[in-house]
Structure formats: C-alpha cells, structure tokens
Amino acid sequence: MDIAFSDRFLNMLKTARSVVVSTGAGVSAESGVPTFRGADGLWKKFRPEELATFEAFQANPQIVWEWYQYRREIIHKIKPNPGHYAIVRMPEYFESFDLITQNVDGLHRAAGSLDVIELHGNIMRNKCVACGGLSDDLEFAQFPPICKCGGRLRPDVVWFGEMLPADALERAEKASASCDIFFSVGTSGVVQPAAGLAYMARRGGAFVVEINLEPTELTYISDEHFGGKSGEILPAILEKIKSVRSRSLTKS
Numbered sequence: 001m002d003i004a005f006s007d008r009f010l011n012m013l014k015t016a017r018s019v020v021v022s023t024g025a026g027v028s029a030e031s032g033v034p035t036f037r038g039a040d041g042l043w044k045k046f047r048p049e050e051l052a053t054f055e056a057f058q059a060n061p062q063i064v065w066e067w068y069q070y071r072r073e074i075i076h077k078i079k080p081n082p083g084h085y086a087i088v089r090m091p092e093y094f095e096s097f098d099l100i101t102q103n104v105d106g107l108h109r110a111a112g113s114l115d116v117i118e119l120h121g122n123i124m125r126n127k128c129v130a131c132g133g134l135s136d137d138l139e140f141a142q143f144p145p146i147c148k149c150g151g152r153l154r155p156d157v158v159w160f161g162e163m164l165p166a167d168a169l170e171r172a173e174k175a176s177a178s179c180d181i182f183f184s185v186g187t188s189g190v191v192q193p194a195a196g197l198a199y200m201a202r203r204g205g206a207f208v209v210e211i212n213l214e215p216t217e218l219t220y221i222s223d224e225h226f227g228g229k230s231g232e233i234l235p236a237i238l239e240k241i242k243s244v245r246s247r248s249l250t251k252s
C-alpha cells in the first residue's frame with residue numbers, strides 16, 4: 001500500500017530506541033472479529049451492562065456464558081491478519097519493544113507475537129470465581145460451567161467496573177511512559193485505563209502515531225494519524241522500518 005510518511009515520522013522510525021504498539025478491537029476487525037463500537041459494533045446490538053459486568057454474571061450466568069460462547073465460536077474459526085503479522089516482526093528492529101492489547105481474542109499470540117501484555121484478559125481462558133483456578137476448556141459437562149472446587153467458572157476477561165490485572169497494567173504504563181514511539185492501533189480510545197496509556201506516552205515525550213479508520217478521542221494528541229485499515233497500514237510501516245533500520249544486534 002502506498003502511504004505518505006512525514007519527514008518527522010521517518011526520522012523517528014530511524015532513531016527510535018523503544019517502541020510500544022497498543023491495539024484495540026480494530027486490529028482484529030479484518031480477521032472477522034466484531035468491534036464493540038461503530039456501525040456494526042457489538043454494543044449496538046447488546047447492552048454492555050447486561051453482559052459485561054460481574055453483577056450481570058451473578059444475576060444470569062447462563063445468558064452471559066451463552067454470549068461468551070458465541071464470541072468464542074467466532075474467534076475459534078478466524079485467523080490473524082496482515083496487521084497482526086506485521087507487529088510480530090517489529091521487535092527485531094528496536095532495542096526495546098512492547099505490545100499491549102485490549103483484545104481478548106489471543107490473535108497476537110496466534111500470529112506469533114511473544115510476551116503480549118493483555119490488559120483485558122483472554123476470552124479462551126476460564127477462571128473460577130471461588131478458587132481463582134485457571135483452565136482452558138471450551139466445552140463443559142455442565143452449563144453454565146462449574147470448577148472442580150464447586151465454584152462457578154467465568155471467562156477470564158475484565159468486565160466493566162473491574163480492576164485490570166495489576167502486573168499487566170503496571171508493565172503497560174511503564175513501557176508507555178518511557179517509549180520513543182507509541183502506536184495506537186484500532187482503538188476508539190474511550191475505555192480507561194487503557195486509553196490513558198496514549199496520554200502517558202505523550203507526556204513522556206513519545207511520538208504518538210494513530211492508525212484507525214476514523215478520527216478518535218486520541219487523534220488530537222497524536223503526532224501522526226493514518227486513516228485506514230490496520231491490516232494495510234501496519235505492513236506498510238513494517239516495510240518502511242526495514243528500509244530505514246538494520247535488524248537490532250541485541251535480538252537473535
């Protein structure tokens with residue numbers, strides 16, 4: 001894809017030591033995972049407070065589980081797209097690289113990214129509300145499913161009103177506050193604390209690059225906005241990185 005690169009951005013790509021890529025639902029849209037907001041977004045058809053809170057789960061685990069099993073089925077069938085694959089190659093070119101995602105679909109890892117900071121958990125994992133035990137069964141003898149300890153199982157995702165995993169958030173904040181380039185990819189930038197990472201990067205002096213089909217809450221703090229599909233723009237950026245940098249000697 002032919003996209004225009006500003007001199008400032010090119011210069012940053014040449015000289016940056018540390019890079020953070022932070023992704024949202026948009027990076028998986030071209031794989032066929034529905035986003036939450038926007039024209040075909042899940043929150044147009046479903047009410048988040050009825051499906052994505054612990055209170056809703058306690059009141060009606062059956063309905064909440066059915067919704068998650070429906071989304072698991074979609075995710076089970078789909079594959080990473082060129083955007084995910086471009087991100088897999090980026091760490092080779094920088095001394096420091098962190099990938100942060102709000103997505104629960106596991107597609108970054110399926111593509112081959114190592115060490116993904118998952119802020120909102122993983123939809124393919126189950127967690128017991130009583131003993132905290134994790135498991136990865138997708139089919140259950142009993143539904144809604146129960147843990148060996150007798151406690152109720154839930155999907156290991158972060159619901160509205162819940163805390164993010166502390167270690168993941170801490171790593172994400174540290175990386176964002178100290179990076180040279182921060183990419184915000186396919187996120188509407190309205191859900192906190194994830195959205196705050198871009199502001200942190202900005203305050204830390206990073207060059208902020210946004211890739212999104214449309215302008216968002218984060219556009220006005222971005223140094224560069226690429227309007228288009230992440231599955232096309234990320235591979236173009238990777239090609240540019242390859243042409244202006246050699247592979248980092250610190251990586252094998």
Ligand code: OAD
Pocket residue numbers: 023024025026027029030035036037038041048052102103120158159160185186187188189190191211212213214216228229230231
């Ligand atoms: P949203 O659905 O809010 O936003 C998706 C963004 O991706 C929108 O800004 C779209 O314009 C953009 N987009 C769509 N297709 C794209 C493409 N092919 N290339 C580039 N951009 C594209 O998703 P998130 O910002 O990830 O939280 O949502 C954040 C959180 O809200 C989710 O993690 C989830 C949700 O409620 C929880 O469940 C806790």
Ligand code: ZN
Pocket residue numbers: 128129130131132133147148149150151
């Ligand atoms: Zn248990």
